[in-house]
Amino acid sequence: MNNIHADRILILDFGSQYTQLIARRVREAGVYCELHPYDMNATAIREFAPSGIILSGGPQSVHETDTPRANSLVFELGVPVLGICYGLQTMTAQLGGTVISATHREYGYAQVRARGHSRLLRNIEDHASVDGFGLLDVWMSHGDRVETLPPGFIVIAETPNAPLAGIADEMRRFYGLQFHPEVTHTRQGQRIIERFVHEICCCGRLWTPDNIIADSINTIRAQVGNDKVLLGLSGGVDSSVVAALLHRAIGEQLICVFVDNGLLRLGEGDQVMATFARHMGVTVIRVDAEALFLDRLQGVSDPEQKRKIIGNTFIEVFDIEANKINAVNWLAQGTIYPDVIESAGAKSGKAKVIKSHHNVGGLPEHMRLKLVEPLRELFKDEVRRIGIELGLPAEMVYRHPFPGPGLGVRILGEVHREDAETLRRADYIFIEELRRADLYDQVSQAFAVFLPVRSVGVVGDNRQYAHVIALRAVETIDFMTARWAHLPYEFLDLVCRRIVNEVPGVSRVVYDITGKPPGTIEWE
Numbered sequence: 284m285n286n287i288h289a290d291r292i293l294i295l296d297f298g299s300q301y302t303q304l305i306a307r308r309v310r311e312a313g314v315y316c317e318l319h320p321y322d323m324n325a326t327a328i329r330e331f332a333p334s335g336i337i338l339s340g341g342p343q344s345v346h347e348t349d350t351p352r353a354n355s356l357v358f359e360l361g362v363p364v365l366g367i368c369y370g371l372q373t374m375t376a377q378l379g380g381t382v383i384s385a386t387h388r389e390y391g392y393a394q395v396r397a398r399g400h401s402r403l404l405r406n407i408e409d410h411a412s413v414d415g416f417g418l419l420d421v422w423m424s425h426g427d428r429v430e431t432l433p434p435g436f437i438v439i440a441e442t443p444n445a446p447l448a449g450i451a452d453e454m455r456r457f458y459g460l461q462f463h464p465e466v467t468h469t470r471q472g473q474r475i476i477e478r479f480v481h482e483i484c485c486c487g488r489l490w491t492p493d494n495i496i497a498d499s500i501n502t503i504r505a506q507v508g509n510d511k512v513l514l515g516l517s518g519g520v521d522s523s524v525v526a527a528l529l530h531r532a533i534g535e536q537l538i539c540v541f542v543d544n545g546l547l548r549l550g551e552g553d554q555v556m557a558t559f560a561r562h563m564g565v566t567v568i569r570v571d572a573e574a575l576f577l578d579r580l581q582g583v584s585d586p587e588q589k590r591k592i593i594g595n596t597f598i599e600v601f602d603i604e605a606n607k608i609n610a611v612n613w614l615a616q617g618t619i620y621p622d623v624i625e626s627a628g629a630k631s632g633k634a635k636v637i638k639s640h641h642n643v644g645g646l647p648e649h650m651r652l653k654l655v656e657p658l659r660e661l662f663k664d665e666v667r668r669i670g671i672e673l674g675l676p677a678e679m680v681y682r683h684p685f686p687g688p689g690l691g692v693r694i695l696g697e698v699h700r701e702d703a704e705t706l707r708r709a710d711y712i713f714i715e716e717l718r719r720a721d722l723y724d725q726v727s728q729a730f731a732v733f734l735p736v737r738s739v740g741v742v743g744d745n746r747q748y749a750h751v752i753a754l755r756a757v758e759t760i761d762f763m764t765a766r767w768a769h770l771p772y773e774f775l776d777l778v779c780r781r782i783v784n785e786v787p788g789v790s791r792v793v794y795d796i797t798g799k800p801p802g803t804i805e806w807e
């Protein structure tokens with residue numbers, strides 16, 4: 284364990300939708316944390332050596348039989364514990380208090396009266412009330428409530444529906460909150476989390492972009508020694524940040540392979556080469572594999588089959604390139620912490636859908652490359668901050684995600700070169716206008732889709748019988764669910780006119796107004 288990991292919070296996950304948010308909040312406070320299933324065993328907890336423990340919320344009711352409990356070691360280690368919602372309730376039940384089903388459920392906004400004397404909430408308030416209590420605007424999501432306190436505890440916050448909405452045992456440094464400090468609707472939430480990790484758990488602010496970079500560089504150097512490392516560079520956020528980090532750590536030992544599969548956006552290849560090869564001095568091998576990919580895709584229209592073919596062809600190309608270079612023993616990947624959490628969830632059979640398209644997609648046996656994954660512990664927002672710190676251009680770091688199969692899944696059905704050309708041009712106009720109207724950063728992802736149907740139009744008194752372009756723009760936090768972006772009509776009008784006027788072969792533009800669910804973000 285090295286320095287930036289010295290102060291560390293353990294988050295035990297009872298299945299709340301917000302558990303990842305707790306981790307992000309703790310990280311934002313500059314403290315390293317890890318998220319583990321609630322039934323993490325005693326040995327693992329001891330080995331982790333937490334400075335403090337947070338118990339998350341969860342969908343179950345502690346007053347029912349066979350519901351999750353924290354390992355009793357959590358309350359015996361002598362470190363501070365913060366229970367949130369279900370975490371509060373299980374702590375109450377495990378330490379001798381009682382929890383019942385509340386007559387009034389509380390979902391959404393609530394106002395909590397905070398009693399001023401607790402270490403956790405002292406001087407934290409949104410409004411001062413007449414009788415000297417602090418008032419907090421918080422977000423609640425519960426149907427159960429604490430009815431009697433466990434021995435040693437006092438009340439530190441209350442609402443009309445949950446008179447014991449915050450409890451504390453200051454001696455043992457155990458705290459419980461019925462509301463969710465990790466969601467942004469709880470306005471003082473970040474301060475409460477910071478109070479807990481800094482003042483109560485005594486963690487320093489060690490987890491900062493600077494320190495993370497310095498630490499990763501040392502780790503990478505120790506790991507790979509003088510070997511060469513191969514990285515598939517897509518120009519997307521994750522692989523770009525990995526490239527910048529590895530370049531700083533091992534310089535010339537890093538070799539990037541950028542594959543132009545003919546399914547990239549307009550000018551993408553040149554942009555990647557300009558940023559990395561020219562400006563940053565990174566070794567980038569640009570492989571022109573358009574013909575190979577399009578050839579493999581010929582005659583194939585089933586989306587799943589297309590994905591598989593594209594994935595396999597990528598691996599084939601990497602493999603060929605790796606074999607051309609001596610002493611490559613490592614393959615770098617842009618795996619980030621949510622990928623790790625989601626894969627663990629999938630393995631233990633506890634919750635969460637994993638997107639099978641998330642990883643580079645299986646490595647060929649005979650490459651025998653070992654993995655370097657320097658972003659494994661980071662959330663996307665941390666990855667972005669590090670990218671900026673490493674000097675990557677903001678347009679690259681804040682760009683929308685672009686799927687590995689690229690335009691291959693945005694040209695519906697069979698993929699033809701000339702359709703890819705049409706789509707590239709339409710997509711470029713859409714994105715260019717979004718940036719011009721300052722809307723790009725307000726949507727999470729936006730792109731054009733090529734529909735292989737023809738519709739009749741009239742251009743300059745002539746009949747046109749040409750293709751349809753669909754525009755898609757969504758707002759989402761985690762890409763698991765999404766809302767279609769309500770872009771202004773005038774804006775859509777402008778984009779439509781530019782596409783029909785400037786892109787040959789397009790006679791009509793439509794806007795996709797399907798959410799996820801029931802739609803997915805991509806059309807295939």
Ligand SMILES: Nc1ncnc2c1ncn2[C@@H]1O[C@H](COP(=O)(O)OP(=O)(O)OP(=O)(O)O)[C@@H](O)[C@H]1O
Nearest residue numbers: 515516517519520521522541542617684685686687
């Ligand atoms: N055209 C490409 N050339 C080389 N490697 C690629 C290419 N496209 C994808 N990859 C590899 O596949 C990985 C997964 O792609 P994915 O789109 O999930 O991540 P990303 O492109 O790094 O980031 P983002 O999610 O922001 O697009 C990339 O990190 C990269 O290593």
Ligand SMILES: O=c1[nH]c(=O)c2[nH+]cn([C@@H]3O[C@H](COP(=O)(O)O)[C@@H](O)[C@H]3O)c2[nH]1
Nearest residue numbers: 640684685686687688728762799803804805
């Ligand atoms: O790297 C990737 N390889 C893929 O095969 C792939 N398919 C979808 N996506 C991206 O994942 C997010 C959710 O997309 P869907 O709602 O379409 O499943 C969106 O951000 C999609 O762009 C992919 N990314």
Ligand SMILES: NC(=O)CC[C@H](N)C(=O)O
Nearest residue numbers: 340341368369425426427
């Ligand atoms: N959000 C939660 O953790 C809810 C806890 C518990 N299921 C309740 O309804 O009170």
Ligand SMILES: [Mg+2]
Nearest residue numbers: 517519685686
């Ligand atoms: Mg990508």
